Amino acid sequence: MSDMETVEEFRARARAWIKGNLGPQQPWDLSQNCDSDEEELKAVARDRGLQRKFFDAGFGGICFPKEYGGQGLTHDHLRAFNEELAGYEYPSRFTVPTFTPCATVLLEFGTPEQKARHIPAILKGDEFWAQLLSEPGGGSDVAGITTRATRVNDERGDGWLINGAKVWTSRAWWHDWGLLLARTNWDVPKHTGMTVFILPLQQPGIEISRIERLSGETEACQEFFTDVFVPDSDRIGEIDSGWTVGTRWMYHERVGHNSPYVTRPAGLGHQASAEGPTVVRIARDGGADLEDPSVLELIGEHRALDIVTHELQRRIANAAASGYGNKDLSSIDRLFRGVAKVRQATIALDLAGHAASAWTEEEEGATGATGMNFLMRQVVCIGGGTTEISRNVVAERVLGMPREPSGDKNVPFKDVQRGPKRG
Numbered sequence: 001m002s003d004m005e006t007v008e009e010f011r012a013r014a015r016a017w018i019k020g021n022l023g024p025q026q027p028w029d030l031s032q033n034c035d036s037d038e039e040e041l042k043a044v045a046r047d048r049g050l051q052r053k054f055f056d057a058g059f060g061g062i063c064f065p066k067e068y069g070g071q072g073l074t075h076d077h078l079r080a081f082n083e084e085l086a087g088y089e090y091p092s093r094f095t096v097p098t099f100t101p102c103a104t105v106l107l108e109f110g111t112p113e114q115k116a117r118h119i120p121a122i123l124k125g126d127e128f129w130a131q132l133l134s135e136p137g138g139g140s141d142v143a144g145i146t147t148r149a150t151r152v153n154d155e156r157g158d159g160w161l162i163n164g165a166k167v168w169t170s171r172a173w174w175h176d177w178g179l180l181l182a183r184t185n186w187d188v189p190k191h192t193g194m195t196v197f198i199l200p201l202q203q204p205g206i207e208i209s210r211i212e213r214l215s216g217e218t219e220a221c222q223e224f225f226t227d228v229f230v231p232d233s234d235r236i237g238e239i240d241s242g243w244t245v246g247t248r249w250m251y252h253e254r255v256g257h258n259s260p261y262v263t264r265p266a267g268l269g270h271q272a273s274a275e276g277p278t279v280v281r282i283a284r285d286g287g288a289d290l291e292d293p294s295v296l297e298l299i300g301e302h303r304a305l306d307i308v309t310h311e312l313q314r315r316i317a318n319a320a321a322s323g324y325g326n327k328d329l330s331s332i333d334r335l336f337r338g339v340a341k342v343r344q345a346t347i348a349l350d351l352a353g354h355a356a357s358a359w360t361e362e363e364e365g366a367t368g369a370t371g372m373n374f375l376m377r378q379v380v381c382i383g384g385g386t387t388e389i390s391r392n393v394v395a396e397r398v399l400g401m402p403r404e405p406s407g408d409k410n411v412p413f414k415d416v417q418r419g420p421k422r423g
């Protein structure tokens with residue numbers, strides 16, 4: 001018989017620890033945005049400390065294997081912990097992309113040495129990981145990457161030299177390590193000539209620049225790699241098998257916060273507070289007539305989208321945790337989340353009326369973030385792969401419809417035309 005703690009015993013222990021040791025949830029747990037770099041670095045240090053606190057108390061990586069510092073418990077234990085965590089602070093910066101997809105890819109494809117070196121360090125709050133997939137030439141066609149890894153064997157040992165550029169990497173400027181997809185073979189078709197590597201991000205040869213968004217945020221980064229040496233022992237998976245690793249990487253990315261490896265308060269983002277659902281506060285603060293049937297209809301639609309998003313995520317997370325169901329089901333959740341968030345941002349703007357503004361929620365009450373959320377509504381349809389690509393995945397890999405035609409599938413990558421035709 002298993003000597004694993006029951007979910008209810010675990011829940012009681014978790015509840016007592018959470019109540020006794022954690023403060024209330026903070027506004028930045030949802031948005032992660034800070035007013036200055038200085039504040040952001042403070043928040044990063046705070047998250048490192050909080051993650052360490054979770055680890056020391058035995059709650060650092062509930063579903064991670066015991067041999068790598070986790071608790072080796074089930075998804076049901078994690079769910080119980082996340083439910084108890086609702087309303088409390090947590091190390092939000094560790095969830096995505098550090099725990100998933102980076103740590104999950106390491107768990108799935110890393111060597112025992114790589115896992116022993118990095119998984120405990122991640123769980124102790126010592127390492128933040130970024131994902132280096134998208135390139136200036138395009139992010140949707142992941143297999144079209146041109147960042148190059150060239151084999152070398154010199155005084156530094158057996159390894160690879162990385163040259164090229166990655167872009168849109170979230171907050172790379174303070175991250176410790178990166179998971180990188182690079183081209184290692186130009187003589188074979190594009191899906192068969194890539195390899196995954198891990199590397200420290202803050203090192204000579206990697207120049208990180210920041211990109212300013214319409215909102216003024218500078219979380220997105222671009223990295224330029226010039227002759228960066230990576231030992232062969234920091235290769236993930238077989239040489240040229242980067243697509244095998246990469247498809248699982250993108251799967252874990254789509255599962256995102258629903259992953260059994262992510263500790264995060266239940267219901268976060270499923271916006272409600274003691275004063276009721278956020279959408280009702282927006283309507284009230286915006287001066288909408290709460291007796292007007294058309295206002296009630298919009299509020300109802302907003303709430304229905306919230307509830308469907310939540311339930312869909314729950315069902316897909318259950319399917320993923322149980323190992324049943326098509327592994328590409330996560331694309332349905334990713335697609336729905338994008339479409340629903342865009343519609344909700346539009347409804348909120350309508351309800352807030354003239355009170356909608358592009359200032360922060362702290363300054364303007366519930367309606368404060370409405371204008372900015374509306375302006376930024378497409379972001380959720382792009383990050384983690386676009387909703388268009390999700391539609392393709394659902395069509396081809398869930399519904400079994402014919403694959404999109406592609407002219408470069410069986411052509412050596414060096415012969416694939418990139419950029420406009422000349423002459």
Ligand SMILES: Cc1cc2nc3c(=O)[nH]c(=O)nc-3n(C[C@H](O)[C@H](O)[C@H](O)COP(=O)(O)OP(=O)(O)OC[C@H]3O[C@@H](n4cnc5c(N)ncnc54)[C@H](O)[C@@H]3O)c2cc1C
Nearest residue numbers: 131132133134138139140168169170382383384385386388
């Ligand atoms: C908030 C945020 C965070 C991000 N974080 C990271 C990160 O940490 N690391 C990282 O590597 N990347 C990150 N990205 C980048 C993201 O993965 C890419 O922006 C995304 O994959 C799209 O790539 P692209 O912007 O190059 O657009 P493109 O690939 O150039 O696509 C342009 C448009 O064409 C559409 N399109 C392209 N191909 C097809 C097709 N076959 N069928 C139908 N439509 C198609 C796309 O859907 C899109 O609308 C982030 C993006 C955002 C917004």
